Amino acid sequence: MTNPRMMSTYSMWSLFRNCRMACKLRYLDFLVALESDPNLRFGSAIHQFLECWHRHRDLAQVLDRIDRAYPNRAGDEDQQRDWHLATAIMQAYAGRYPSEEFAVVELEKKFEGEIVNPATAATSRSFLLAGKVDGIVRIGDEHFLLEHKTASLLDSGYLERLWTDFQITLYVWYVEQTLGIRINGVIYNILVKAKLQQSRGETEAEYEARRAELIAKSKTGKSTAQRHMPETDDEFQARLAIKYIEPGMFHREILYISRDRFAVLQAELWELTQNFLDARRRDTWYQNTSQCFQYGRPCAYFPLCRSDFSPLVRDNHYRIEPPHTELSDPSTTTDNAPVF
Ligand code: SF4
Known part of the structure; x- marks a missing residue:
């Protein structure tokens, strides 16, 4: 009897390449941090709202979906912030x-395919690769992958780094192989997250302190200062709407795919599969500490590694969750983790 092949995703291989221990904790031990990363959470939510928009082009439906995604926003600061921004x-x-210059062909389209050794054309007996693309669109006779990105800052460096997005190049190859659609390039649909914050206003005590300070500095011994009241939801939405008129808050970048890179990426993927099998056979998963603070925040497994894998930390900070949930449940996607 043959062993069933292990399903893998680009996220898994990327994690394995970055830190083998992190990959083992997620994909063999099935550990997920109880506290999810707010940036990933927001990125996942925006993907759902964009899918809804591109599928129905009905803003009222999208806004209703946003309202339903943040049911506790009245008493939850995180939900309130994300609701405003979304x-x-x-x-x-x-x-x-x-209106769009492209026609939508597919949205949130999954694929599943073989991992091939480019040197021999043999398929892996241990792994399959699955993934999901945000969209496939058509402009004239050419097809493109549509890839949504939320960015904190959009500058020339960000656009330059799109070249390093190996995931999308690999996905192009798989979409072509498994769905039979020739893909010419990728349309990066970049949405910038405004950094504006809703003003909380002043408490009575803060106002009195500020007023006393102004009076002390005043030659007349008086002040006409008014208490700063909290910014209402409507006021904050109006301020955000002005911000989003700025041209740099949305950007579309089209990159044509170099087909020469398919072979390079396939070779790299094959190499990773062999390294994984070797690591699993020897149960040796080294910790790449240079990755612990990638993206300017601690790795989800930092508390566990720092505690030398204390069972107490494991039980209190992590839960067990099957891998690749991003393929079935859009609200938990990690494939959309910021590449940069
Ligand atoms: S905390 Fe560092 S060493 Fe531990 S899994 Fe994460 S990246 Fe690897």
């Missing part, structure tokens, strides 16, 4: 792109 982004997005 609402402002999607309203502005609908205004910026009232």
